[in-house]
Amino acid sequence: MFTTSTYQNRRQALQNKISGGILLFLGNIENPINFEHNTYPFRQDSTFLYYFGLAVPALVGLIDLDENKEIIFGREATIDDLVWTGPQESLSDRAARVGVTETAPISSLAEYIGRAIAQNRTIHFLPPYQSANKLLLSELLNQTPSQLQPSVSLIRAVAQQRSIKEAQEVAEIERAVAVSTKMHLLTMQLAKAGMKESELVNAVQAFAGNQDCALAYPPIITVHGQILHNQVRSNILKNGDMVLVDAGAETAIGYAGDLTRTFPVAAAFDSRQRDLYQIVLDALEGARAQLRPGVSFKSVHLHAAKILVEGLKAVGLMKSDPEEAVQNHAHTMFFQCGLGHLMGLDVHDMEDLGEQYVGYTEDNPKDTQTFGLKSLRLGKPLEAGFVLTVEPGIYIIPELIDHWKATNKYSDFVNYAELEKFRDFGGIRLEDNFLITPEGHQLLGPDLIKTIDDVESYRARYV
Amino acid sequence: MFTTSTYQNRRQALQNKISGGILLFLGNIENPINFEHNTYPFRQDSTFLYYFGLAVPALVGLIDLDENKEIIFGREATIDDLVWTGPQESLSDRAARVGVTETAPISSLAEYIGRAIAQNRTIHFLPPYQSANKLLLSELLNQTPSQLQPSVSLIRAVAQQRSIKEAQEVAEIERAVAVSTKMHLLTMQLAKAGMKESELVNAVQAFAGNQDCALAYPPIITVHGQILHNQVRSNILKNGDMVLVDAGAETAIGYAGDLTRTFPVAAAFDSRQRDLYQIVLDALEGARAQLRPGVSFKSVHLHAAKILVEGLKAVGLMKSDPEEAVQNHAHTMFFQCGLGHLMGLDVHDMEDLGEQYVGYTEDNPKDTQTFGLKSLRLGKPLEAGFVLTVEPGIYIIPELIDHWKATNKYSDFVNYAELEKFRDFGGIRLEDNFLITPEGHQLLGPDLIKTIDDVESYRARYV
Incomplete structure (x- = not known):
């Protein structure tokens, strides 16, 4: 992982290129092979890695340009997770490593997005390639997967930024x-x-x-x-x-x-x-x-x-x-x-x-x-x-x-x-x-x- | 792969346990890692393997109990596929190896299912675990993923059959x-x-x-x-x-x-x-x-x-x-x-x-x-x-x-x-x-x- 300021600077540079609305970055999940809990090796989405750095499944990074907020949505480990996968770093400690001070349960994301939609704000997102994220976007935005319209302004801004390597x-x-x-x-x-x-x-x-x-x-x-x-x-x-x-x-x-x-x-x-x-x-x-x-x-x-x-x-x-x-x-x-x-x-x-x-x-x-x-x-x-x-x-x-x-x-x-x-x-x-x-x-x-x-x-x- | 008759016999035994309707077996696709064409190693769905034996991505096996038909839906290779992935066995040759004589383009599946739904026939399917198949079922049945109701009678019949190993x-x-x-x-x-x-x-x-x-x-x-x-x-x-x-x-x-x-x-x-x-x-x-x-x-x-x-x-x-x-x-x-x-x-x-x-x-x-x-x-x-x-x-x-x-x-x-x-x-x-x-x-x-x-x-x- 790069330094905390790397991710802060990248997000800041991106924010300067988009005029308003919400930028939604969906992390990847652990994909099932032949049943839900037998999974392929986890690989985080690259754009998520670029702006939020955390190679942890099932996170969503959100940048609210109108309210000047950055939030990482995720799930805190339970006592069962402790038994099955060992002690885990807390979501807020993880977020702090990439300079994000606000975290929230993934279960509250739909409400956040729902409120923004009700306010007629633009939800910018990138083209989903994993089916799980097509499903998630479909639920969040209340659209069928074929109706989903990725944000061309966000695509152009991300592509321009990621093309020039630090x-x-x-x-x-x-x-x-x-x-x-x-x-x-x-x-x-x-x-x-x-x-x-x-x-x-x-x-x-x-x-x-x-x-x-x-x-x-x-x-x-x-x-x-x-x-x-x-x-x-x-x-x-x-x-x-x-x-x-x-x-x-x-x-x-x-x-x-x-x-x-x-x-x-x-x-x-x-x-x-x-x-x-x-x-x-x-x-x-x-x-x-x-x-x-x-x-x-x-x-x-x-x-x-x-x-x-x-x-x-x-x-x-x-x-x-x-x-x-x-x-x-x-x-x-x-x-x-x-x-x-x-x-x-x-x-x-x-x-x-x-x-x-x-x-x-x-x-x-x-x-x-x-x-x-x-x-x-x-x-x-x-x-x-x-x-x-x-x-x-x-x-x-x-x-x-x-x-x-x-x-x-x-x-x-x-x-x-x-x-x-x-x-x-x-x-x-x-x-x-x-x-x-x-x-x-x-x-x-x-x-x-x-x-x-x-x-x-x-x-x-x-x- | 087992002999052709193995798969024929398994399907026949299953058909004897379900009274009517359509049995739909969704094969797995090649799952993207970080973009659509960079994929994890393909693993066929196990129930598809059990009844249809073919470890080929993006197939659907269909058993129409009412019309006494077995069909494998899939995609034939194009000249582009030839260049990128080499000569491929035809879908009908593949199907013949597991004793299925009818094949059809995957693009015609929605029509087949739509007609059956219009006839008020039951579409039996198993619980999807890969998001791509949740999406496919959702489209085929015109239901949201959370509305999908897997067939308990099919689950029980498959579980009983697969539990007793040959x-x-x-x-x-x-x-x-x-x-x-x-x-x-x-x-x-x-x-x-x-x-x-x-x-x-x-x-x-x-x-x-x-x-x-x-x-x-x-x-x-x-x-x-x-x-x-x-x-x-x-x-x-x-x-x-x-x-x-x-x-x-x-x-x-x-x-x-x-x-x-x-x-x-x-x-x-x-x-x-x-x-x-x-x-x-x-x-x-x-x-x-x-x-x-x-x-x-x-x-x-x-x-x-x-x-x-x-x-x-x-x-x-x-x-x-x-x-x-x-x-x-x-x-x-x-x-x-x-x-x-x-x-x-x-x-x-x-x-x-x-x-x-x-x-x-x-x-x-x-x-x-x-x-x-x-x-x-x-x-x-x-x-x-x-x-x-x-x-x-x-x-x-x-x-x-x-x-x-x-x-x-x-x-x-x-x-x-x-x-x-x-x-x-x-x-x-x-x-x-x-x-x-x-x-x-x-x-x-x-x-x-x-x-x-x-x-x-x-x-x-x-x-």
């Missing part, structure tokens, strides 16, 4: 990235032919846990890297495969790292793997070089796509003019997703607030239709203080080839005859995390090995 | 218990002074994962065993402490094991630990000896409580007549919870259906007021085919001592002067899993070491 946040993200790099080195040490993908997942999870970290998201550790969010982990590694590892740690106070590496199960890449790996690496370095305030991330994305096309043309998988190929979205045969996203308290930072507010601007709205661009989470001009990922890749998806080839889609740009020879190639992604600085950018965390030579010589020590 | 279920539970015993042996191998509790949790989790199992519940691994559901894992083990490990595996198709052992961090128990450990072991063995069809588990609970009191009297912590002490609930100074619970697809089997239906009968309802008995999840007469845990313990809770001593509560039975000397003792629990057989009972899984001599000689090999 120095202490950057330091915490660097800690998350540092643990993440060690998780990746561990996979490069352990992976060997005959091993199951899940063994690497389990090792990474235990390692993160032993560093007092959680996993920021379900790791993707797969020999089928062409499946972007592959959660199948039952394949057996064999020589000739590459392992794509997309894994990041989350620190105890909730900040994420998000790194991807792709390495051969054998001691060395084969020549095709080497060729395509180098293209992805070139795209990463080329994109990185463009990172600086004022540059739109959409242009960085398209620049990376062009580098990918140039490389793919050089190896005969694409043809024609690279610029034109990218303008026609033909690179999405190989690169179907976005180049990166903001990162912070969430691995996709503030994705719950809506990408149109977080990653785009009113003047440059998100393209929600075009295959490829509709998956680009960040498109707006970069600002100093942004933390983001850059993650180009080449993904050869047999079903997508069949689907598009059947209609000659992109046949001016894609060399289908050559591509057929690669249909079982798999996928490669490389991902690093950066801070945008006034001068340009800074790599976050230690520099995790990524050149072909470095990866091969590291692997050679363990294979 | 041979193949018992075999699967034995597999879960077998992995659980290995998890426990691992903790006894690894634990040493200076280690953090969480390191044992992480090791156990990775081990279970490498056996293709999940954890059936968040493990309790603590030097403060007196806190019944302790989830703090930041303490450092030191000589003189005992480690209480309550951990169980869940097999790939969802069956749980649930074992507890308590062992010394040093190579041997000290004399007080030894004394109280033996009392708990005596209670476990005494309770076990009573397990047979027709015996109420409440009487087994009270019998175990009496053995605990006898032992505590022998060491000077209690006084007066043990029988009378138990009748007055004075044992709850040391044993605040219930002796055990049913186990199966849930570690607390069918807890979501309601303990009054699952663990009790209409004639012998649950005591929901009395401290101690209100935490006894199973009270009804045992039947052959039940699988359950037996888990006596002694928990010395300083705050509870202070609370009760202040009002002289149980001062006829509790020797507070002596108890004060034990206030930092901690807690001991021992837990095994049993099948009720026509003749009596059978221990499930391998016999995990539990005598003082066996535990000490095992620990001596690793300390």
Whole structure:
């Protein structure tokens, strides 16, 4: 947890941006797995963490702008809680740690909100993503879940504030990235032919846990890297495969790292793997070089796509003019997703607030239709203080080839005859995390090995 | 997954018990952690698994008794899903594996239910525990979540059927218990002074994962065993402490094991630990000896409580007549919870259906007021085919001592002067899993070491 004044200052800065009404921040609950009291590991809502810092289930933070009050609503422990979960800090002691002097029983929240509604005051809230909070808002506001209207002014104010990371946040993200790099080195040490993908997942999870970290998201550790969010982990590694590892740690106070590496199960890449790996690496370095305030991330994305096309043309998988190929979205045969996203308290930072507010601007709205661009989470001009990922890749998806080839889609740009020879190639992604600085950018965390030579010589020590 | 006919037979048996209407079984969704697409590991609802077997998110199983139809509602994969999550089996192929021939898009469910409501037909459903399913039912039935009335006839029929385990279920539970015993042996191998509790949790989790199992519940691994559901894992083990490990595996198709052992961090128990450990072991063995069809588990609970009191009297912590002490609930100074619970697809089997239906009968309802008995999840007469845990313990809770001593509560039975000397003792629990057989009972899984001599000689090999 940061200092008390951190949270006070953040709330003060927010209050200065909203003219009136009540700001309602719903904390998360402990979510049931298969019955109410068998629950998933608790994770506090990130915006609640940002303004109220307490990783305690079932709290609600309220800022009453009209009456100049801050209140944390919650539940005091009973004697039964003592028996089942041990002595608990009181709600008021907890609140004091984040500079909130007023607390109230959660059971009195409905009355508080009801009174404000009766006074025709605005209740600002953020888009709920957990069903429990949809239900709670629905009850508090006496609306059906589909009627709930999150506050766009609150969303914009929160997104703007959380987008610019404080120095202490950057330091915490660097800690998350540092643990993440060690998780990746561990996979490069352990992976060997005959091993199951899940063994690497389990090792990474235990390692993160032993560093007092959680996993920021379900790791993707797969020999089928062409499946972007592959959660199948039952394949057996064999020589000739590459392992794509997309894994990041989350620190105890909730900040994420998000790194991807792709390495051969054998001691060395084969020549095709080497060729395509180098293209992805070139795209990463080329994109990185463009990172600086004022540059739109959409242009960085398209620049990376062009580098990918140039490389793919050089190896005969694409043809024609690279610029034109990218303008026609033909690179999405190989690169179907976005180049990166903001990162912070969430691995996709503030994705719950809506990408149109977080990653785009009113003047440059998100393209929600075009295959490829509709998956680009960040498109707006970069600002100093942004933390983001850059993650180009080449993904050869047999079903997508069949689907598009059947209609000659992109046949001016894609060399289908050559591509057929690669249909079982798999996928490669490389991902690093950066801070945008006034001068340009800074790599976050230690520099995790990524050149072909470095990866091969590291692997050679363990294979 | 079991054979197709398993699921067909289970559904047929259920249909024979309900006279008419529609039976609605809501599968679970992937629950968001901190935004919609960052989700916890998927766990299917247990009743859905029991009747429809498919561990796939966002399915609904429907049995229309009036029209003699079985339908699985779900969503077919799109080309986008292919890119993000790889090729998926079709809904109809999935349904065929559990003997259901009709499938429909989830978007058509509301219409189906709406038509049935218009026909004044009964929609039977079970109590929803995940908020997403409360919302879904609320929408389907056009009722507020608090208006929803689960079907008592369906609850009773499901509880009766799921309570009596099939041979193949018992075999699967034995597999879960077998992995659980290995998890426990691992903790006894690894634990040493200076280690953090969480390191044992992480090791156990990775081990279970490498056996293709999940954890059936968040493990309790603590030097403060007196806190019944302790989830703090930041303490450092030191000589003189005992480690209480309550951990169980869940097999790939969802069956749980649930074992507890308590062992010394040093190579041997000290004399007080030894004394109280033996009392708990005596209670476990005494309770076990009573397990047979027709015996109420409440009487087994009270019998175990009496053995605990006898032992505590022998060491000077209690006084007066043990029988009378138990009748007055004075044992709850040391044993605040219930002796055990049913186990199966849930570690607390069918807890979501309601303990009054699952663990009790209409004639012998649950005591929901009395401290101690209100935490006894199973009270009804045992039947052959039940699988359950037996888990006596002694928990010395300083705050509870202070609370009760202040009002002289149980001062006829509790020797507070002596108890004060034990206030930092901690807690001991021992837990095994049993099948009720026509003749009596059978221990499930391998016999995990539990005598003082066996535990000490095992620990001596690793300390």
